[in-house]
Amino acid sequence: MSVGAPAEPGLHRHSAAAIRRRSRPHPGWIVRQLTSMRVALIMLCVLGLMTLAGTLLSQAPATVTGNSAAYTEWLSMVRPKYGGWTDILSALGLFSVFSSIFFKAVLVYLSVSVLTCSLRRFSGLWRTATQPKMIMTAAFFEKAPHRASIASEKDPSAALAALSAAFRKDHFRVATANDGDDIQICADRFRWAPFGRVAAHVAFVVILIGAVATATGGFRDESVVIPIGNKVEVGHGTNLAVEAKSFTDSYYPSGPPREYSSRLAIYKGGREVTAGTDRVNHPVRYDGVTFYQSFFGPAVEMQATAGNGRVLFKQGVALAFVAQNQKDRVGRFLLPQQGLTVFVVSPASGETDPSIPPGSTQLEVYQAGKQTPVAIETLSQGKPTTIAGVNFKFVREREFTGLIVAHDPGATIVWIGSALLVIGLFTVFYFPHRRIRAVVRRRAGGSEIGVAAIERRNAMFADHFEHLVEDIRRAVSGADTEKGGTVDA
Secondary structure: OOOOOOOOOOHHHHHHHHHHHHHOOOHHHHHHHHOOHHHHHHHHHHHHHHHHHHHHOOOOOHHHHOOHHHHHHHHHHHHHHHHHHHHHHHHOOOOOOOOOHHHHHHHHHHHHHHHHHHHHHHHHHHHHHHOOOOOOOHHHHHHOOEEEEEEEOOOHHHHHHHHHHHHHHOOOEEEEEEEOOEEEEEEEEOOOOOHHHHHHHHHHHHHHHHHHHHHHHOEEEEEEEEEOOOEEEOOOOOOEEEEEEEEEEEEOOOOOEEEEEEEEEEEEOOEEEEEEEEEOOEOEEEOOEEEEEEEEEEEEEEEEEOOOOOEEEEEEEEOOEEOOOOOEEEEEEEEOOOOEEEEEEEEOOOOOEOOEOOOEEEEEEEEOOOOOOOEEEEEEOOOOEEEOOEEEEEEEEEEEEEEEEEEOOOHHHHHHHHHHHHHHHHHHHHOOOEEEEEEEEEEOOEEEEEEEEOOOOOOOHHHHHHHHHHHHHHHHHOOOOOOOOOOOO
């Protein structure tokens, strides 16, 4: 078998290097992907679908997403609503859409894409505004969509002065250039207005940054329940706690609540740092955390003591849940050392339960891991009962206040972006850029003036152009010699 000529030294090595170079993304390819309208539309559709899913589906509170046990308990609460789809939706991450890495990645991609497009657009707009092409061809004045030719008995210099005055009277900035024996004019009105588009694009990025800041560093707990006289930790690394000191409410004669408010005290590191009355639409704020008054309801103060008299539990229990019979309100507290879960049941306001006489409450006590209660006992106020070796006492009835506790670090950023968006769009739509070209040529017995413009996107421009031509015609004919006016820079 014959053997061919040996390969040139280094050929395979260089070929492999060339293959590696070809496999690397070229910077130009990356820029094309970032500025691709098709890719941007796909990302916007993905973002819209994820936002829709996050809006329609219940979202797990931030307090449970990092705790597997708490998240499992939360899933058990929403399982009756979603049935067999619960585990599938959970596996797809649709119960924590806005905090998912994929959602944030889409936001980052869109932000970088918009910024890249804005930077490319900015350079072109800057050149257009500051370095316009001054000399236009004769074909431009002959074929422009909007054009007019005006004869004047004035010499070119006088015609140029009258023409410039007519432009300035209509708030145009005028620049001139010599084209041989002719004189060309570039007249601009609101030449900086196109930058409103860049501002609108940047505003979109600012809003996305605010959304990412909120999704990353913010939280919103919509059902913080505090029995009056109790204190709860805010969590989320804030080192804050909130205490409900008192509660007041008033009602319309027909029954619905007219107004209700809570007196709150905010603690940081165990020290009270502020206090205030929390009303609907008038929240209490501290250190970027906002406490909104949201709802209220009944509570009971319970006491649990061990056989040796040691107090295991003594505080209010909010009856924040509705029982299956739709007539009773239910609360819960834990005795972890004894492995007990205690449910407290009382009739809702205006309801009666034959098994729970007025002035009493019912306890259902469960041992850890058991599906059936250890005991179900009805307690009269002030009379202790022993269950599973623990003495339980119904001290008195109370109320609880329900708060929404939120920290939104991106709110200010979103407001800035929204304001920038409004300003940008307002500038573009209400101060449209106008650029009109003119040329002054010497003719026997005077001058000839050509006026032309390209404006296809605004149907109102045709009327503006015609009125401007009439003003120019009067000015160069000597019928209106008024000069001056403001200049748009």
